Amino acid sequence: MSAASLFIVIAVLVLFLGLLAIRFHVGLSLMVAGLVGVVLMRGTDAAVSTAANQPFSTSADYSLTIIPLFILMGVFAVHARLAQAGFDLASRVLRRFPGGAALASLSGSGLFAAVTGSSVATVATMARVSTDAIVKAGHGIRLAAGVVCAGGTLGVLIPPSIVLVLYGVVTGESIGELLLAGIGPGLLTILLYGITIVLMVLAARRKRARANASMEREPAMAGGASAPSGTESDRPGAGETSGEDVPKPKLDLFGFGLLVIIFAVSIGTIYLGLATATEAASFGAVSAFIILLIRTRPPSWMRAIKDSVSEAVGLTAMTFLLMAGAGVFTYFLALSGASTAVVDAVLAADLEPYVVLVLCLLLLLPLGMFLDGISMILVAAPLLHPILSGYGFEGLWLGVLIVKVAEMALITPPVGMNAFVYSGAVPEAGLGRIFRGIVPFIIADLVVVAILILVPDIVTFIPELSSAK
Amino acid sequence: SGTALGDDTYVLHYTTYSNATSDQSRTAQRWAEQVEEITDGGVTVRLHYSESLVGADESAQATLDGRADMAQVGSIYAASDLSMFTVIELPFETDNPEVQMTAIERLYEENETYREDFDRQGVRPLFPIPLGVAAVGLEEKAESLDDLKGMSIRSGGLTSDVMLAAGANPIGMTANDIYESMSRGVVDGYTALALANLPTFGLSQATPYLMDPGIGAYSSSIAVINEELFQSMPEEHQEALLEVSDQGISMGLEEMDALGETACQELTENGTEFSSLPEEEVAELKENAGIAQDWVERYEERGYDAQSVLDDYRRIIAEETEDSDYVSPLAACMEGQQE
Amino acid sequence: MSRISFPRPVGGAATAFNLAAGVLLLALMFLTVADVVGRSWFGQSVLGTVDISTLLLVTIAFLGLASAEIDGKHVSVTLVEARFGLRTRMVLSGIRAVLLLVIGVLIIWGMGEVLLSAYERGETTNDILRLATWPAKLVLFLSFLLFFVVAIWKEVAEFRAFRSGEVPEGNEVDTAIERAHSTAHQEDSEGTP
Numbered sequence A: 001m002s003a004a005s006l007f008i009v010i011a012v013l014v015l016f017l018g019l020l021a022i023r024f025h026v027g028l029s030l031m032v033a034g035l036v037g038v039v040l041m042r043g044t045d046a047a048v049s050t051a052a053n054q055p056f057s058t059s060a061d062y063s064l065t066i067i068p069l070f071i072l073m074g075v076f077a078v079h080a081r082l083a084q085a086g087f088d089l090a091s092r093v094l095r096r097f098p099g100g101a102a103l104a105s106l107s108g109s110g111l112f113a114a115v116t117g118s119s120v121a122t123v124a125t126m127a128r129v130s131t132d133a134i135v136k137a138g139h140g141i142r143l144a145a146g147v148v149c150a151g152g153t154l155g156v157l158i159p160p161s162i163v164l165v166l167y168g169v170v171t172g173e174s175i176g177e178l179l180l181a182g183i184g185p186g187l188l189t190i191l192l193y194g195i196t197i198v199l200m201v202l203a204a205r206r207k208r209a210r211a212n213a214s215m216e217r218e219p220a221m222a223g224g225a226s227a228p229s230g231t232e233s234d235r236p237g238a239g240e241t242s243g244e245d246v247p248k249p250k251l252d253l254f255g256f257g258l259l260v261i262i263f264a265v266s267i268g269t270i271y272l273g274l275a276t277a278t279e280a281a282s283f284g285a286v287s288a289f290i291i292l293l294i295r296t297r298p299p300s301w302m303r304a305i306k307d308s309v310s311e312a313v314g315l316t317a318m319t320f321l322l323m324a325g326a327g328v329f330t331y332f333l334a335l336s337g338a339s340t341a342v343v344d345a346v347l348a349a350d351l352e353p354y355v356v357l358v359l360c361l362l363l364l365l366p367l368g369m370f371l372d373g374i375s376m377i378l379v380a381a382p383l384l385h386p387i388l389s390g391y392g393f394e395g396l397w398l399g400v401l402i403v404k405v406a407e408m409a410l411i412t413p414p415v416g417m418n419a420f421v422y423s424g425a426v427p428e429a430g431l432g433r434i435f436r437g438i439v440p441f442i443i444a445d446l447v448v449v450a451i452l453i454l455v456p457d458i459v460t461f462i463p464e465l466s467s468a469k
Numbered sequence B: 001s002g003t004a005l006g007d008d009t010y011v012l013h014y015t016t017y018s019n020a021t022s023d024q025s026r027t028a029q030r031w032a033e034q035v036e037e038i039t040d041g042g043v044t045v046r047l048h049y050s051e052s053l054v055g056a057d058e059s060a061q062a063t064l065d066g067r068a069d070m071a072q073v074g075s076i077y078a079a080s081d082l083s084m085f086t087v088i089e090l091p092f093e094t095d096n097p098e099v100q101m102t103a104i105e106r107l108y109e110e111n112e113t114y115r116e117d118f119d120r121q122g123v124r125p126l127f128p129i130p131l132g133v134a135a136v137g138l139e140e141k142a143e144s145l146d147d148l149k150g151m152s153i154r155s156g157g158l159t160s161d162v163m164l165a166a167g168a169n170p171i172g173m174t175a176n177d178i179y180e181s182m183s184r185g186v187v188d189g190y191t192a193l194a195l196a197n198l199p200t201f202g203l204s205q206a207t208p209y210l211m212d213p214g215i216g217a218y219s220s221s222i223a224v225i226n227e228e229l230f231q232s233m234p235e236e237h238q239e240a241l242l243e244v245s246d247q248g249i250s251m252g253l254e255e256m257d258a259l260g261e262t263a264c265q266e267l268t269e270n271g272t273e274f275s276s277l278p279e280e281e282v283a284e285l286k287e288n289a290g291i292a293q294d295w296v297e298r299y300e301e302r303g304y305d306a307q308s309v310l311d312d313y314r315r316i317i318a319e320e321t322e323d324s325d326y327v328s329p330l331a332a333c334m335e336g337q338q339e
Numbered sequence C: 001m002s003r004i005s006f007p008r009p010v011g012g013a014a015t016a017f018n019l020a021a022g023v024l025l026l027a028l029m030f031l032t033v034a035d036v037v038g039r040s041w042f043g044q045s046v047l048g049t050v051d052i053s054t055l056l057l058v059t060i061a062f063l064g065l066a067s068a069e070i071d072g073k074h075v076s077v078t079l080v081e082a083r084f085g086l087r088t089r090m091v092l093s094g095i096r097a098v099l100l101l102v103i104g105v106l107i108i109w110g111m112g113e114v115l116l117s118a119y120e121r122g123e124t125t126n127d128i129l130r131l132a133t134w135p136a137k138l139v140l141f142l143s144f145l146l147f148f149v150v151a152i153w154k155e156v157a158e159f160r161a162f163r164s165g166e167v168p169e170g171n172e173v174d175t176a177i178e179r180a181h182s183t184a185h186q187e188d189s190e191g192t193p
C-alpha cells in the first residue's frame, strides 16, 4: 500500500468516526466515508456508480430473504404473545439460577441464531422481547443488551451456518467438516455466556446488598422520578427485585406450546430435508402467521397483521440501509488494499507462529467495526487462511477460530453491527449502555478463544468422530 | 477512470466472482504475474476474488463505469451486458472446451454483431477462461432420461431449460448451498458445474453418482479490460497485455485440467459411479429443449443479428474440432474409470 | 413517536410504501412455501422462485426506509452529540442537513442513471425467467427519494427547534438519552459489576 493510500484510509476512518460523533445515520456514515475514499482513489464517476448500485447489489441476493422473513416470524410471535409465554416459562424453569430470565433469553437467542445463522436477524428479532422479559425480572437494560447482542453471535458456529459454508468455499476446507467443527465451540460459548450472566447477576446483587446496608434506604433512586413511562419505572420497587424474588409469572403453557411449534417447523423443515435454511425462514413465518390468526379474535386480525408486517418492514429497511452502507465501505477497503498491507506487515516482522496467529485474529476486530460476518469472511479468510496454514496450523481449527473472532467483532465497541441493530429495536437503551452491557461477554469470548487455542480438540473431535464411522 | 500513478505505472483492479483457489482465479493469477514480469512492474494487477469488489452480474457494468479496471465476466451473468457473448452458453454445441475457447476469440475477429456488443459496453476482451463440461451430480443412480424425470436438480442459466426439457425439476440455489442441500435431500442432484468446480464446493466428497448429460462445454467466462483505460496506456504496456493474453487459453486449460484431475481422484476414492446419457437420448433432449432457436429469437427481437452469430459459432466449432485433440477432464476421468 | 409533522402527501406516501412492502413480504413468504411444498409433495416447484424472490427482496428491503425514518428506527450514535451545548448542536444539525442533501442528490441522481440504463439495455435477471430488473430499480429509486425527502425535512425541523432554543421534542433519541440518565443510578446497581 502506498503512502497515499495509507493516508486516504486514515482520513476515511477519521471522517467516519466524525460522522458518527455528530449523530449522522450509521448506515449513511459508512456510505459517505466510503464514498469520499472512492472519490480520492478513483474519482467521482466510480463513487457515484458505487453509491447508486450498492442498494441493489446488497439486496439482490436470494439467500438474504432470510432476514426479512425471520424478522417477520419474530414480530408475529411477539404480537401473538408467544415470545412472552416462552420467556415466562423458561424464566420459571431457570428461576433458581441467578438471572433466570437472562438465561432463558440466552437459550432463546441461541436457539434462534442456531437456526437462522444470522446474527443481525437474531438481534433484530429477539431484542424487544428479551429486553422486556429481562427488565421485568428486575435486571437492567445493560444485561439485556449484552445477552441479546452476544446471543446473536451464537448462530454462526452452530449449524446451519452460512458463514462457515462460505469459509469452506473461500479456503477450500471441507464444508461438511467445518459445520461439524463449529458445534463444540458453539456449545462452549453458550456455557461461558451462561456463567457470565450468573456472575454478573451475583455481583450486582452483592453490590446492592452492600449499598443497602451502608445507607439504609434511598427512595429517590428506585423510581427514576422524572423518567417518562419507561419499562423500568413502571414496575413497583424496580430497584429491589432480583431474579428469584419476582412474583411467579402467570404461565401460558398453550402459548409456549405454539412457540415450540414455530421453532419445530423452522428447524424441522431443515433437518427433514424439506427446505434449505433460507427457505425454512418462510415456514417459520407462515406458522407464526397462522398462530397469530388463532390467537387474535377475528375483528382485530387485520390490525394485528398490519401492525406486525409494518414493524417488520421498518426493521428490515433499517437493517438493509446498514448493510448497503457497509457494502460501500467494503468496496473502498478492498480498493485501498489496506487489509493486504496490514497482513504483509505482520509477515515481514518474522514472529513466532502463535504470535502471528494472535495478531491476525486481532486484525479482525477493527474489520468488524464496519463489516458483517459474511463480508468479513469474504475479505479476510482468503488472506489469513493461507498464511496461517503455512505456519502449520490445522485448517478446520483455523476456520472455526477465524469465524469465531469475526463474529466477536460484531459486538466489540465502538462500532458493532449487533449493537446498532439492538439500539434500533430498543431505542431507550442507548449505545453507551449497550456496549457496557456487552463487555463481560467479550471477556467470555476471549476466554473461549483462549480455550480453543489451548485445547484444539474441542474443535476437531466431532468431525473426527463422524469420519471415524 | 483507471489508476495511473503519475509516471507510467498502472495498478489494475481485477474483479472476479470465482474464489482464490479456483482454476479461473489461478489462471488470472498467472496472467497477472506474467504481465508484471514483462512490464517490469510497470503494470501491476490487484485481484479481488469472490465478488469482494463487485457482484458477478455487475462486473461488465463496473468495468465500464470505473468501479473496476478489469473483470472476469461470466457468460451466465452477461445476458444484459454482452448478449452475443452468451451464444457460448448454448448447450449441446461442443464437448471440447478448447474449441469453445478458440471460438470465443475468433468470433470477436470474425463476427461484427458479436464484436459491436463489446464496443458498446466499452470493454475489450483479453482472454477467455474455460469452465469445462457440464456434469450432473446425483444422490441416486440415473442412466436415462426416464431416471431423471421428477428429480429436483439444482441448476442455473440455460442448464435449467435443459433440466426442464428432461422432465426434471430445476431448482435455483447458489453453489454454496448445494453441499448441505444434497446431504439433507433438499435436492436430488445438481448441474451447471464442471468437474474442476467440484472440490471448490466440497462436492467431490459428496457425489455418489456423476452423469455426463451430453450438454458439453456449456458456459465460460472472459477477462475484459476497460477500453478507454487500455487506450490510455503506453504502447509497450498494451503490447505486453495482449502478448500474455495470447497464452490465456493454454494457461486456463492447464489450470482446469489440474483441478479436474484432483476432482477425479477424490471422486474415485469416494467410490463415485459414472454414467452418461445414451447418444440418442441426448439428441432427443437437444430437440425437445430447442434452446438455440429460442436464443436466436429472443435476441433478434431486440434487433441483434443473432442468427449470424450462431452460424459463425457453429462454423468455427466445426473447423476447430478437426484440429483439436484436447480431452476434457470429465471425459478423461470417465475413460480412466473404464480401464 | 415523532412530534414533527410531515406534509400530508409525504407522510401518506411513506405509509403507502410501508404497506406495499408488507404485502410484498407476505407474498415472498407464501411464494417460498408454495415452492417447497410443490417440490416436496408434488415433484413440481414454482418455476423461477429464486428470480422472483430476489427481485421481491430488493423492493421489500428499502420500501420501508421512509417510514422507518419517521418512526426513528434508523440507528445513530447519540453518545457524543448529546453532550454538546444547544448552539453546537444546532450547527451539527445544520451540517447533517447539508450532508443529507449532498448524499441524497448523489444517490438519487446515480440511481436515476442506473434505472435508465437498466431500462434501455433491457437488463434482466440471469436465471430461468429472465425478469426485467427496471421495475425493482424504479422502486429503489422512489424509496430512496422519499427517504431523503423525509430525512431532510426532519433534520430541518430539528435545526429550527434548536435555533428557537429548545431541544427538539420529536427527537426520540434524545428522550432515550434523558431516560438513560434518569435511570442511571438504578442501572448501575443492577448491571455489570
Ligand code: NA
Binding pocket: A113, A114, A115, A116, A117, A118, A154, A155, A156, A157, A158, A159, A160, A161, A162
Ligand atoms: Na446456525
Ligand code: NA
Binding pocket: A365, A366, A368, A369, A370, A408, A409, A410, A411, A412, A413, A414, A415, A416, A417
Ligand atoms: Na466491532
